[in-house]
Amino acid sequence: MTADTTILGHPASEAAGAPPHPLREFWSYFSANPGAVAGLALILALILLALCAGIVAPHSPIVTHDDAFLRPPFWEEGGSLTYPLGTDSIGRDMLSRLIYGARLSLLIGVVVVILALVAGIILGLVAGFFEGVVGIAIMRLMDVFLTLPSLLLAIVIVAILGPGLANAMIAVAIVQLPNYVRLTRAAVISELAKDYVTASKVSGAGTLRLMFATVLPNCLAPLIVQASLGFSSAILDAAALGFLGLGAQPPQPEWGTMLADSRELMLRAWWAVTFPGLMILVTVLAFNLLGDGLRDAFDPKLKR
Amino acid sequence: MLRFVLTRVSLIIPTFIGLTLLTFILVRLIPGDPIEAMAGEHGLDPARHAQLLHEYGMDRPVLVQYAFYIERVLHGDLGISAVTHAPVIQEFSTLWPATIELSTCAMLFAILVGMPAGIIAAVKRNSIFDHGVMALSLGGYSMPIFWWGLLAILLFSSLLGWTPVSGRIDVQYYIEPTTGFLLIDSWNSDDPGAFWSALSHLVLPMIVLGTQPLATIARMTRSAMLEVLGEDYIRTARAKGVPPRRVVGLHALRNALIPVVTVIGLQVGSIFTGAILTETIFSWPGVGKWLVEGIFRRDYPVLQGGVLLLGIMVMTVNLTVDLLYGVINPRIRHAR
Numbered sequence: 356m357t358a359d360t361t362i363l364g365h366p367a368s369e370a371a372g373a374p375p376h377p378l379r380e381f382w383s384y385f386s387a388n389p390g391a392v393a394g395l396a397l398i399l400a401l402i403l404l405a406l407c408a409g410i411v412a413p414h415s416p417i418v419t420h421d422d423a424f425l426r427p428p429f430w431e432e433g434g435s436l437t438y439p440l441g442t443d444s445i446g447r448d449m450l451s452r453l454i455y456g457a458r459l460s461l462l463i464g465v466v467v468v469i470l471a472l473v474a475g476i477i478l479g480l481v482a483g484f485f486e487g488v489v490g491i492a493i494m495r496l497m498d499v500f501l502t503l504p505s506l507l508l509a510i511v512i513v514a515i516l517g518p519g520l521a522n523a524m525i526a527v528a529i530v531q532l533p534n535y536v537r538l539t540r541a542a543v544i545s546e547l548a549k550d551y552v553t554a555s556k557v558s559g560a561g562t563l564r565l566m567f568a569t570v571l572p573n574c575l576a577p578l579i580v581q582a583s584l585g586f587s588s589a590i591l592d593a594a595a596l597g598f599l600g601l602g603a604q605p606p607q608p609e610w611g612t613m614l615a616d617s618r619e620l621m622l623r624a625w626w627a628v629t630f631p632g633l634m635i636l637v638t639v640l641a642f643n644l645l646g647d648g649l650r651d652a653f654d655p656k657l658k659r
Numbered sequence: 660m661l662r663f664v665l666t667r668v669s670l671i672i673p674t675f676i677g678l679t680l681l682t683f684i685l686v687r688l689i690p691g692d693p694i695e696a697m698a699g700e701h702g703l704d705p706a707r708h709a710q711l712l713h714e715y716g717m718d719r720p721v722l723v724q725y726a727f728y729i730e731r732v733l734h735g736d737l738g739i740s741a742v743t744h745a746p747v748i749q750e751f752s753t754l755w756p757a758t759i760e761l762s763t764c765a766m767l768f769a770i771l772v773g774m775p776a777g778i779i780a781a782v783k784r785n786s787i788f789d790h791g792v793m794a795l796s797l798g799g800y801s802m803p804i805f806w807w808g809l810l811a812i813l814l815f816s817s818l819l820g821w822t823p824v825s826g827r828i829d830v831q832y833y834i835e836p837t838t839g840f841l842l843i844d845s846w847n848s849d850d851p852g853a854f855w856s857a858l859s860h861l862v863l864p865m866i867v868l869g870t871q872p873l874a875t876i877a878r879m880t881r882s883a884m885l886e887v888l889g890e891d892y893i894r895t896a897r898a899k900g901v902p903p904r905r906v907v908g909l910h911a912l913r914n915a916l917i918p919v920v921t922v923i924g925l926q927v928g929s930i931f932t933g934a935i936l937t938e939t940i941f942s943w944p945g946v947g948k949w950l951v952e953g954i955f956r957r958d959y960p961v962l963q964g965g966v967l968l969l970g971i972m973v974m975t976v977n978l979t980v981d982l983l984y985g986v987i988n989p990r991i992r993h994a995r
Contacts (some may be wrong), residue, residue, distance in 0.1 A: 513954075514962060
């Protein structure tokens with residue numbers, strides 16, 4: 356162990372032979388992956404941007420400017436620094452909408468992942484602990500969800516609930532649910548066979564305590580990786596719903612909805628189409644990089 | 660082998676029942692009275708309302724209604740579109756070839772580009788080519804497909820004028836749909852221009868739809884190949900003096916195929932997801948565009964039937980992939 360950490364550029368400060376703190380060990384693997392660090396930096400920058408949107412954005416994201424329809428970005432003929440990335444067809448500042456869009460997209464990611472994670476963990480624990488009828492019923496239901504293409508299932512749920520940002524988030528969370536349920540159940544079943552669980556049972560722990568205090572903490576690693584990757588697909592799917600007109604509704608500055616708004620103007624105003632999509636790409640890319648890095652850092656097979 | 664096939668086939672029955680339950684519940688969960696929704700804005704007198712309820716069997720217990728629904732589904736009756744009044748299954752089968760044509764071509768494009776790229780990247784590990792493939796595939800994997808489609812139209816159709824913007828073929832050509840696949844139908848027609856027109860309409864949506872699967876396939880092929888190339892039998896083959904091409908193409912690739920086939924099978928779901936968006940962007944007259952329009956028209960029979968049929972299609976493909984494993988890998992066939 357000590358040898359490992361030294362090789363990775365972290366002088367072992369611990370007493371010889373003592374294993375490094377798990378977090379420190381984790382960070383040494385994670386930081387050895389430049390892509391993952393870049394992803395993390397991008398995400399931190401996006402979070403900062405979203406938090407300071409009110410200070411950074413030059414204009415309001417929904418106020419229209421009657422004197423400035425479809426202004427190009429400042430480096431093009433006719434553009435000005437008042438609207439650095441131009442304006443859309445009804446005179447709203449692109450840059451401000453993009454900045455406030457970061458708030459919405461991160462919010463979507465957080466809400467969707469938390470919803471899917473909490474429901475998935477509970478269902479997965481139940482399916483793992485009660486392998487009889489209840490477990491089978493839960494897993495079969497998840498199989499049905501997995502049979503449908505993800506966007507199609509989301510569309511069906513939105514069709515039932517009605518279009519809108521909140522319903523789109525619920526729909527995307529349900530779409531992601533099976534991943535978490537399956538991961539949790541698989542981890543629970545392999546943990547249940549171990550001695551520490553038996554010991555805990557023998558000393559009289561109840562089912563709920565076994566579920567949440569004994570077994571769950573040992574199932575978290577794959578769930579964290581999945582949550583990070585789930586962030587990117589949540590943002591992507593919610594943007595796709597917005598693009599189809601089923602997600603966030605105008606005038607909300609959601610990137611997918613912005614793309615749908617400016618689709619007809621594509622040939623006249625390239626900037627109105629290019630920038631929102633670029634933001635989606637960069638955000639999704641950052642979360643994918645982070646997820647890959649987390650997976651490698653958690654994977655014991657790669658720690659040789 | 661027969662036992663393996665039967666076990667796998669029997670596994671799809673519960674999934675099928677679950678799927679029909681889902682589509683059955685879907686229509687129940689939509690707020691509002693279904694009869695009034697069908698009647699539209701004209702309204703109905705209570706007597707006619709009750710009569711219609713009875714005609715559609717909606718005054719029966721829910722379980723009986725579900726049994727009737729299953730019976731109709733098994734007889735191929737998926738209801739009638741609330742907008743066009745054509746049978747849903749007939750509309751689906753007219754549009755389905757367009758979706759299949761686009762999806763198959765996109766998949767072929769993804770496999771034919773992605774697998775060689777992954778193999779070369781693995782063989783030339785850490786070269787510029789390898790890093791390039793990995794970077795591009797990460798980008799392709801994260802790409803919002805609806806934006807990629809718009810960019811492609813902007814660049815190739817508007818700026819360069821290489822390809823048409825939308826549709827499947829120029830309006831000047833009329834092709835009798837015999838197979839429904841325009842590439843085949845137009846090839847068989849006497850007009851060579853028709854085939855080129857169909858092909859030029861297909862290229863851009865095919866590339867856009869194929870991008871995400873391509874990225875995933877390239878990544879998976881590379882990592883599967885890397886794993887296999889480190890095995891002892893590869894070193895043995897090399898030591899025996901087997902030519903490098905044969906080692907890679909025969910010894911390594913064959914054993915790397917299983918995870919790759921798994922991933923290709925899993926891409927089918929994402930291809931259909933992508934097809935919904937691609938068809939909407941390129942005005943491609945397929946099932947995906949039809950379903951999205953169905954939502955906006957509140958055409959619930961179309962939604963219900965379309966979702967069921969698409970689900971069945973995905974199930975069938977998954978089953979085929981499962982059976983293919985058995986052919987590729989005898990260990991799976993003989994397990995248990």
